[in-house]
Amino acid sequence: MLNFKRRRPLREHSVTIHPRDSKAFRRWKRGVIIVLLILVPVSAWQGWEAAMRSQQPYLLERQALIERQGQLVKEVEDWRQRYHQLEVDLLVAKDAAVEGREMVHELEEQLFKLQQNLAQYQGVLAPAAMDPGIRIQAFELHGTEEDGVFRYKVMVSRVGNESDTVQAKLQLEVVGKQGGKAVTLKLEQLSAVTDDVGLVLDFRYFQVVPANAEQATLRLPEGFVPQQVKLAASKDGKILVEQVFDWTVTGATP
DSSP states (O other): OOOOOOOOOOOOOOOHHHOOOOHHHHHHHHHHHHHHHHHHHHHHHHHHHHHHHHHHHHHHHHHOOOOOOOHHHHHHHHHHHHHHHHHHHHHHHHHHHHHHHHHHEEEEEEHHHHHHHHHHHHHHHHHGGGGSSEEEEEEEEEEEETTTTTEEEEEEEEESOTTTOEEEEEEEEEEEEEEEEEEEEEEEHHHHHHHHOEEEEEESEEEEOSSSSTEEEEEEEEEEEEEEEEEEEETTTEEEEEEEEOOOOEEOOO
């Protein structure tokens, strides 16, 4: 009988295969890593440059806006200083105007008192000089550079109570000759006055008329030779005072 020996079972073994890198592969791998390490920052740099180039117009526009803002701020500050200076000048002018009005008022009062004193002295010779009412103090006539055109002014004052105010109309007529005949021309025929209302008088101490430069012009018709000027102040159809002056040109208007 055959005697067989029992064999031991084979042991299970696990085998792991490890590839062995060659030197060329390791160099190639190292090169790829280096290239990648270089490409990453280069790409980032190029991306940053591209972004900056795309933003360049906006940066320039922003800089221009900043500069314009600075200019506007400076202009606003300049205008603010000018406005402040104008406010100061206006206050000074107002103060000067108030002082001027006060001075004019004082001079008017002094003139009125002198007028009253003059009327008292005149009353010694002519008692009617003290009568309250309007006085035609002066009439001035000036020539101009244009033939037949003259400028005039009349100064009127009053005698009476200082608190009274005079309201009246002043009529002016020029008496002369034209074509050998006596002719009387009214103010509305000689100046810009369009009706026969005359010059308005409204004053407490004195007044110089006319105030309107256009009305202060007398334009004589061709061939008319003036001789006298008649002035008459009236109120409600009543003559308050009238006076006649010779036509005397005192000089050319400056």
